[in-house]
Amino acid sequence: MSLTYICHYSEIGLKGKNRSVFEKQLMHNIKRALRANGCDPLPHLRILDKRVLASFHQPAQSDLIEKSLSDVFGLVHFAQVRQVDNDLEAIKEACLAELEPLSFDSFAIRTKRANKRFAYTSNDVNVFLGAAVVEKMNKKVNLSAPDITCFVEVLDHHSFVYARKIPGAGGLPVGTSGKIMALLSGGFDSPVAAYFALKRGATCEFIHFHSFPYTNKKSQEKVKELALQLNRYQFNAKLHLVPFAETQEDIVLNCPDSLRVVLYRRFMMRLAEKLARKNKARALLTGESLGQVASQTLANMGVVEAVTSLPVLRPLVGLDKNEIIAKAREIGTYDISVRPHDDACTRFMPKHPVIHARLYEVEKAEQALDIEAMVERDFRNIETLEL
Amino acid sequence: MxxxxxxxxxxxxPLDPRVRETMFEIYKSHWGNPSGVHRFSKTMAGLLEEAREQFAGFLGCKPGEIVFTGSATESNNTVLKGIARTLQYKGNHIIISRIEHPSVAKTAGFLQKNGFDVTTLKADRQGHIDLQELKSQIRKETILVSIIFANNEIGTVQPLKEIAKICHQSGVLFHTDAVQAFGKRKIKVKELGVDLLTATAHKIYGPVGSALLYCNSGINFEPLLHGGGQEDGKRASTENIAAISGFARAADIYEQExxxxxxxxxxxxxxxxxxxxxxxxxxxxxxxxxxxxxxxxxxxxxxxxxxxxxxxxxxxxxxxxxxxxxxxxxxxxxxxxxxxxxxxxxxxxxxxxxxxxxxxxxxxxxxxxxxxxxxxxxxxxx
CATH class of the missing domain: 3.90.1150.10 (Aspartate Aminotransferase, domain 1)
Incomplete structure (x- = not known):
């Protein structure tokens, strides 16, 4: 027995000349998602009138397929379908068979007729099938709020019938929006921020700054797990681990204590930008949310951002902490982030961090540092993991 | 830089080169479980007893009163938990001070959570305890007083003789953590009057992982580690002869210098x-x-x-x-x-x-x- 899935994408249908690029990437991503979940052999995929049609010629588990497809950005929804010839009787049989195992009181039939040569209009089909279901199954038609909707799509050579439509992850296919260097801390926010970038079609490389030996290796292991968790949306990410303790020492030993956090972040930005340019990433991404902590004021964000000319994306800017946590639970990063770890040993934390840093003050404080040499040193010591 | x-x-x-030499010789030429009967074992048992006698000489006690352990933390845990458990029938009160090392303070805290009553003596500006306070805190349920010999952060040395006298007047056992003082001070346990004393090798240019507990022969306690009955049943584990001999050598150097x-x-x-x-x-x-x-x-x-x-x-x-x-x-x-x-x-x-x-x-x-x-x-x- 073979299984067929129809996968719908919406936005990429609007992309004009680039559409084929998006479609190719989408099909590629669907295959990778299936492969990553152990689906073997992979299905035959083809584009059919703004849908991806996936035909599994070997028996395959629908659970596995549906789990895989729900992680693929770019899909609005998908469904396992019954494929029949463009024949009204055959469509009727498929419709009854589709609805038969489901429990419901009211229903609707919604037909889309992409093939205008088909002898019946969409409405004809709706009426005909509706009558058949009422007669055979003794159910009520309800067009405004049905318990269940049976979809019929009439294409050039076949028709597809399905009643169990599964919502997709939305967004755009990963790999169609360019590459981002995402700062990953081990906390709740940054993985969620990266998720939003992936959702909009970006690929992410992850960069993590650690204070080893002041902190133990646990934070690095945690970040690796977070990156792996996010990797199911993109499959081949890189994680860059930057030893940051020496730079923190330099800052702590040479600059006023209230400016420490802002200075750390400026160095993180410098290093992230340098790596981004080398690896052809076009933006940086952080998990900052406006006003969440003292370092996340507009003044401090501005002072930090001043060291880079790449766009700094902050997708969480509009989210409250509880919304971020809810999203983290949904995407499976919460359970990893929640585990305790030494973030940066508090010996590096100031007693009273500045809330509204001024650029000239910060730049003056940095005169005590050999910025270029510090960045060079840390850059040389970056360790990269291929996930 | x-x-x-x-x-x-x-x-x-750091390890004194002379200590290293002693240990290296043993690692190079000798092995065998000191508890066995063949000649390999006998050699090791000989080295062990030789070290024990040396320590008996340094501390002015009988060889049988030396128990070798793996760390000062282990010695302190052995004393506090062992005495507490063994003398529970007499009372449940233990006295320590606010200037103890964590291996005493935290162990006392553990006992406190398990039904023992712990009194913590205060210290003056220089870190001395108040003997009058000690006297007034001892009561008939008191079974053990543990006061650090010389403090590890500030080096203050306590009046051990006076403390021992006060304890013994009330029939209470007195333990001292002498980790910092051992070597640097000449310590004769019988003259000081301490009943139990902790010392370790890695503060006197000996190896990490070798320590001892002096335990007056009249005292029995439930061991921390149960097993093969080594160290007179007070500390089961195969003895680390090279480390023990290194410890003895390190103590010997201090006797000279x-x-x-x-x-x-x-x-x-x-x-x-x-x-x-x-x-x-x-x-x-x-x-x-x-x-x-x-x-x-x-x-x-x-x-x-x-x-x-x-x-x-x-x-x-x-x-x-x-x-x-x-x-x-x-x-x-x-x-x-x-x-x-x-x-x-x-x-x-x-x-x-x-x-x-x-x-x-x-x-x-x-x-x-x-x-x-x-x-x-x-x-x-x-």
């Missing part, structure tokens, strides 16, 4: 305090400077973050430690300095400087020379 100057000998000492070495420490201590006293304002010298251990110098600099001082010194090649520990992400001020009533603004800027056998005059001079500038710089940043 290429120069590395180690001034953290109260934390752990104690006075000469202490004289050097005293000279350095005076030099450090005298020089810095005029140069660094708002500095406190902690502990009992006259009568305490001379190799532990505790200085507090008001308003200077000790973490920064240590980092800065490390960059200049100097290894010292601070009066606080950065554990699991939080810097906690030293409880010992708090017990002495040192203000928090000073405690946060505390350094413990502990010179050792292999330091040279020039190193101490260099340290004293650079420290004022470092303190000034760090104060500006803190």
């Amino acid at each position: 290429n120069e590395k100057i180690y001034l953290d000998n109260a934390a752990t000492t 104690r006075d000469e070495e202490n004289a050097r420490y005293e000279k350095w201590k005076k030099e450090i305090i005298r020089t810095l006293d005029g140069k660094i304002p708002d500095m406190l010298v902690n502990g009992d400077v006259q009568k305490g251990l001379h190799n532990i110098i505790s200085l507090s600099f008001k308003g200077a973050d000790s973490q920064l001082l240590m980092m800065q010194l490390d960059r200049m090649g100097f290894a010292v430690s601070s009066g606080s520990a950065c554990s699991s992400g939080s810097v906690k001020p030293s409880g010992i300095l708090q017990a002495c009533g040192i203000p928090d603004s000073f405690i946060r800027g505390t350094l413990r400087i502990s010179p050792g056998r292999f330091n040279k005059d020039e190193e101490i001079e260099k340290f004293v020379r650079i420290l004022p500038d470092i303190v000034e710089k760090v104060r500006k940043l803190s």
Whole structure:
């Protein structure tokens, strides 16, 4: 027995000349998602009138397929379908068979007729099938709020019938929006921020700054797990681990204590930008949310951002902490982030961090540092993991 | 920066080459489980008993009163938990002080959670306990008093003889953690009157992982480690002969060189305090400077973050430690300095400087020379 899935994408249908690029990437991503979940052999995929049609010629588990497809950005929804010839009787049989195992009181039939040569209009089909279901199954038609909707799509050579439509992850296919260097801390926010970038079609490389030996290796292991968790949306990410303790020492030993956090972040930005340019990433991404902590004021964000000319994306800017946590639970990063770890040993934390840093003050404080040499040193010591 | 100057000998000492030689000889030529009957075992058992006799000589006790353990922490746990359990029928009250090492303080805390009553004696500005308080706190349920011989952060030495006398008048056992004092002070347990004493090798240029417990022959207790009945049933585990012999060799060296070495420490201590006293304002010298251990110098600099001082010194090649520990992400001020009533603004800027056998005059001079500038710089940043 073979299984067929129809996968719908919406936005990429609007992309004009680039559409084929998006479609190719989408099909590629669907295959990778299936492969990553152990689906073997992979299905035959083809584009059919703004849908991806996936035909599994070997028996395959629908659970596995549906789990895989729900992680693929770019899909609005998908469904396992019954494929029949463009024949009204055959469509009727498929419709009854589709609805038969489901429990419901009211229903609707919604037909889309992409093939205008088909002898019946969409409405004809709706009426005909509706009558058949009422007669055979003794159910009520309800067009405004049905318990269940049976979809019929009439294409050039076949028709597809399905009643169990599964919502997709939305967004755009990963790999169609360019590459981002995402700062990953081990906390709740940054993985969620990266998720939003992936959702909009970006690929992410992850960069993590650690204070080893002041902190133990646990934070690095945690970040690796977070990156792996996010990797199911993109499959081949890189994680860059930057030893940051020496730079923190330099800052702590040479600059006023209230400016420490802002200075750390400026160095993180410098290093992230340098790596981004080398690896052809076009933006940086952080998990900052406006006003969440003292370092996340507009003044401090501005002072930090001043060291880079790449766009700094902050997708969480509009989210409250509880919304971020809810999203983290949904995407499976919460359970990893929640585990305790030494973030940066508090010996590096100031007693009273500045809330509204001024650029000239910060730049003056940095005169005590050999910025270029510090960045060079840390850059040389970056360790990269291929996930 | 290429120069590395180690001034953290109260934390752990480097291995003396002579100790290393003793251990290496054993590792090279001897093996065998000392509990066996064949000649390999007999050789090892011979080395073990030789070391035991040496320690009996140093401490003025019988060889059978020496129990070898794996660490001072183990010795202290053995005493507190073992005595508590064994003498529970007599009473459930234990007395310690606010200036104990965590291996005593935390173990007492554990016992407290398990139904024992623990009294913690206060300390004065120099870190001495109050003998009158001790006297008044002993009651008929008291089974053990454990007071540190010389404190590890400030070097203050307690009046052990007087403490022992007070304990024995009430029939209470007296244990002392002598980790810092052993070697540096001549210790005769019978003269001092202590019933139990902890000492370790890695503070006297011996190996890490070798320690002992002196236990007056009349005392029995439930062991911490159960097993093969080694060490007269007081500590099961195959004995680490090379480490034990190394420990004995290290103690033996101190018997020979104690006075000469202490004289050097005293000279350095005076030099450090005298020089810095005029140069660094708002500095406190902690502990009992006259009568305490001379190799532990505790200085507090008001308003200077000790973490920064240590980092800065490390960059200049100097290894010292601070009066606080950065554990699991939080810097906690030293409880010992708090017990002495040192203000928090000073405690946060505390350094413990502990010179050792292999330091040279020039190193101490260099340290004293650079420290004022470092303190000034760090104060500006803190």
